[in-house]
Amino acid sequence: MFNAFLKKQLLVFIRNPEVIILQLVMPIVLITILGFALGGLFEGEKSPIEAKVAYVSQGNEEDDIEEFKTFLQKSRLDPEAIAAIEGQIKTLLPLKILREDVFENDKLKEFVHVKEVEPEKLTKLKKNKDYAVIIEVPEKFTYHFLMSVFFPSEQTSEKPELKLYQNEDRELASQLVADIIEDFQHQYTLQTALAKIGIPMNPEMKQPAESEVSIQSISAVKSVSAIAYYTIGISMMFVLYVASMAGTFAFAEKESNVYTRIILSRASRTSYLMGTFISAIIIAFIQLLILFGFSFIAYGVKWDDLSSFLAITICIAIAVGGFATLVTTLNYRFHSQTFSNFFSSIGVTIFALLGGTFVPVKGMSETVAEIGKLTPDGAAMNAYLNIYQGYGIETVIPQLVTLCIYGMMLAVIGVSIFPKEVRQ
Amino acid sequence: MLEAIDITKQFKKKKVVDGLNMYIESGETVGLLGPNGAGKSTTISMISSLVPPTSGDVRFRKQSILKNPQELRRVLGVVPQEIALYNDLSAKENLLFFGRIHQMSGKQLQKKVDEVLELIGLSEQKKVITKHFSGGMKRRLNIGASLMHDPEMIIMDEPTVGIDPQSRNHILETVKRLNQEMGMSILYTSHYMEEVEFICDRIYIMDQGRIIAVGTKDEIKSILSAEKTLTIKVEQPNEKFIQSIRQEGLVKEVQSSGNMITIVIPKEVNLFARLFQLAEGTETTIQSIEAQTPTLEDVFLHLTGRALRN
Numbered sequence: 250m251f252n253a254f255l256k257k258q259l260l261v262f263i264r265n266p267e268v269i270i271l272q273l274v275m276p277i278v279l280i281t282i283l284g285f286a287l288g289g290l291f292e293g294e295k296s297p298i299e300a301k302v303a304y305v306s307q308g309n310e311e312d313d314i315e316e317f318k319t320f321l322q323k324s325r326l327d328p329e330a331i332a333a334i335e336g337q338i339k340t341l342l343p344l345k346i347l348r349e350d351v352f353e354n355d356k357l358k359e360f361v362h363v364k365e366v367e368p369e370k371l372t373k374l375k376k377n378k379d380y381a382v383i384i385e386v387p388e389k390f391t392y393h394f395l396m397s398v399f400f401p402s403e404q405t406s407e408k409p410e411l412k413l414y415q416n417e418d419r420e421l422a423s424q425l426v427a428d429i430i431e432d433f434q435h436q437y438t439l440q441t442a443l444a445k446i447g448i449p450m451n452p453e454m455k456q457p458a459e460s461e462v463s464i465q466s467i468s469a470v471k472s473v474s475a476i477a478y479y480t481i482g483i484s485m486m487f488v489l490y491v492a493s494m495a496g497t498f499a500f501a502e503k504e505s506n507v508y509t510r511i512i513l514s515r516a517s518r519t520s521y522l523m524g525t526f527i528s529a530i531i532i533a534f535i536q537l538l539i540l541f542g543f544s545f546i547a548y549g550v551k552w553d554d555l556s557s558f559l560a561i562t563i564c565i566a567i568a569v570g571g572f573a574t575l576v577t578t579l580n581y582r583f584h585s586q587t588f589s590n591f592f593s594s595i596g597v598t599i600f601a602l603l604g605g606t607f608v609p610v611k612g613m614s615e616t617v618a619e620i621g622k623l624t625p626d627g628a629a630m631n632a633y634l635n636i637y638q639g640y641g642i643e644t645v646i647p648q649l650v651t652l653c654i655y656g657m658m659l660a661v662i663g664v665s666i667f668p669k670e671v672r673q
Numbered sequence: 674m675l676e677a678i679d680i681t682k683q684f685k686k687k688k689v690v691d692g693l694n695m696y697i698e699s700g701e702t703v704g705l706l707g708p709n710g711a712g713k714s715t716t717i718s719m720i721s722s723l724v725p726p727t728s729g730d731v732r733f734r735k736q737s738i739l740k741n742p743q744e745l746r747r748v749l750g751v752v753p754q755e756i757a758l759y760n761d762l763s764a765k766e767n768l769l770f771f772g773r774i775h776q777m778s779g780k781q782l783q784k785k786v787d788e789v790l791e792l793i794g795l796s797e798q799k800k801v802i803t804k805h806f807s808g809g810m811k812r813r814l815n816i817g818a819s820l821m822h823d824p825e826m827i828i829m830d831e832p833t834v835g836i837d838p839q840s841r842n843h844i845l846e847t848v849k850r851l852n853q854e855m856g857m858s859i860l861y862t863s864h865y866m867e868e869v870e871f872i873c874d875r876i877y878i879m880d881q882g883r884i885i886a887v888g889t890k891d892e893i894k895s896i897l898s899a900e901k902t903l904t905i906k907v908e909q910p911n912e913k914f915i916q917s918i919r920q921e922g923l924v925k926e927v928q929s930s931g932n933m934i935t936i937v938i939p940k941e942v943n944l945f946a947r948l949f950q951l952a953e954g955t956e957t958t959i960q961s962i963e964a965q966t967p968t969l970e971d972v973f974l975h976l977t978g979r980a981l982r983n
């Protein structure tokens with residue numbers, strides 16, 4: 250029976266010229282206008298991901314090296330071995346590599362700005378959320394590191410490990426830096442592990458590989474052009490009109506007494522609303538495929554990670570289904586079209602503004618950006634932008650969950666407050 | 674089979690239906706006749722389980738439908754006064770939809786759709802989108818949509834409003850066939866006398882929320898059987914002549930419009946000679962006098978002092 254509602258609703262959508270204009274023509278026009286008009290604005294900007302990194306060193310590399318050399322002298326190794334080890338130290342120093350090779354890498358420098366900060370300021374740094382990531386080098390880091398490489402058996406103190414403080418507000422950027430540091434950390438623990446089982450190290454071989462990893466994860470980040478940004482933003486705004494359309498159709502159904510026939514047929518309210526929910530999901534999904542497909546063909550906005558793209562598209566479509574169900578119920582409950590009208594005029598606009606359809610939320614105040622992320626538009630845009638730039642699906646799980654919760658919650662509310670008696 | 678017992682519907686302070694009693698037996702065709710605003714649609718909504726009455730009860734096969742309307746809904750078809758169809762769907766798609774929500778599917782559904790299209794005479798236009806239909810075709814489809822689930826009883830609320838005579842005749846014939854060939858019980862609402870006279874065995878006449886007369890066509894007309902109506906055509910309207918008729922003791926009612934004068938008198942009285950006398954006395958020329966058997970219109974006029982339609 251739900252099947253009947255689904256088929257009917259899809260036909261009603263397809264047969265309405267307003268739908269085609271509102272759902273497809275208008276967004277395409279807007280994407281084109283905004284994409285080209287504001288193109289310059291975007292190109293002038295730096296890449297959307299910028300990571301300010303604070304580098305805090307609790308110890309002193311030079312002192313650590315001296316301490317290690319003292320230890321070497323005292324050890325029972327013969328002078329030749331000592332000389333060999335001392336020769337190798339220079340090429341091995343992890344902090345030096347981090348500062349000079351990783352952070353100074355040209356590509357990375359476009360995104361990551363490292364600033365050295367005195368240890369006294371660390372607590373203050375953690376409080377003001379200026380930095381995306383704070384890297385803290387613990388005391389005697391280099392000493393412990395060298396010890397663990399050359400004297401794995403004598404290692405008594407803690408593992409040499411860098412401490413990372415990620416700023417949650419700068420998810421994207423901080424994750425990026427964290428990934429790099431993790432790679433880096435992984436590299437040098439590998440070295441120590443190899444040393445422990447007695448395999449001689451070959452620093453010359455390790456180093457290039459190490460820089461390679463970091464650079465790769467950087468170059469995966471694609472910058473977002475204006476046209477790509479607005480394809481996402483405008484689509485997220487216009488997909489919501491599916492919900493107001495569904496509300497409008499439902500109201501017409503009630504007004505024309507078709508709903509009377511539905512009651513008399515003994516079809517359940519739930520199957521009626523499920524038809525609304527699922528059809529809105531399907532329509533929203535198709536609409537988005539057409540809009541993104543158009544943008545790909547006409548403007549080359551390409552999605553490398555197609556399956557993640559589809560996952561987000563399904564999730565936002567589910568959210569739209571929830572809105573469609575709720576708006577339908579409210580129209581019925583209050584015998585007026587006020588709710589679908591309100592949703593299409595004010596609701597959609599507010600969501601679009603907060604979500605960042607027109608202006609990236611990054612430029613707004615923190616609070617607005619936070620709220621924006623919780624709107625369906627904002628969550629979906631965030632997810633699309635991440636995936637578009639080449640991040641993995643795991644970076645957008647919270648957004649996907651937000652969208653699905655929207656869909657399910659609103660649908661359940663819609664079904665549960667749908668009026669039992671429908672006044673004529 | 675279906676009966677309304679003393680039902681009342683009150684909106685705010687206004688009693689729209691007031692203590693109405695009504696029943697329909699299986700296989701019967703019943704007419705509900707009344708002017709605009711009489712409360713016909715409200716009555717229908719209550720007896721078809723769509724709107725609960727403010728007081729009173731509606732029973733189907735002796736069971737109240739107020740708490741449990743499903744049994745009635747299973748066998749009931751309702752043709753609403755407003756056209757209740759999807760404008761963006763074709764005739765066939767509409768029928769398919771209304772069949773599906775009645776849990777029909779597959780071959781049975783297809784067969785029923787063709788059957789109904791045939792019955793309402795829209796087989797050739799089945800692919801046409803409803804919004805492109807004429808008023809009459811929409812009305813026919815509006816009826817067809819209520820027949821998809823083979824109802825035992827069908828309630829029609831003014832199914833012929835605002836359509837051309839041809840479509841109207843088609844609909845009236847169809848309704849008759851539904852009763853005679855398929856044995857459906859029918860409750861037919863209208864403010865057109867002729868329709869109700871043509872279709873219905875038994876008639877309820879309703880005005881201002883109350884039933885003012887009920888019975889078979891003949892029974893109702895016999896309310897007036899003690900009287901007859903004369904229509905007098907004069908050359909020039911003349912107030913003196915009308916006044917003099919009014920003063921005649923046997924004349925019950927006098928109405929005039931233009932050069933036509935309608936009077937109601939007891940059946941056995943012969944007033945022809947007297948009328949010519951009066952005409953002469955007031956210098957009026959009578960062109961013709963016609964005697965008529967009463968119509969439902971006359972009954973309504975008699976009962977309420979108002980014309981059914983104005």
Ligand SMILES: Nc1ncnc2c1ncn2[C@@H]1O[C@H](COP(=O)(O)OP(=O)(O)OP(=O)(O)O)[C@@H](O)[C@H]1O
Nearest residue numbers: 673684689707708709710711712713714715716864
């Ligand atoms: N929901 C409502 N709220 C208030 N008044 C109503 C409502 N529905 C109907 N009425 C009033 O009740 C009266 C009877 O209406 P109803 O539609 O039952 O008459 P009807 O006999 O079907 O008239 P018509 O021939 O015009 O269809 C009208 O005066 C109408 O204004």
Ligand SMILES: [Mg+2]
Nearest residue numbers: 713714754830
């Ligand atoms: Mg009515």
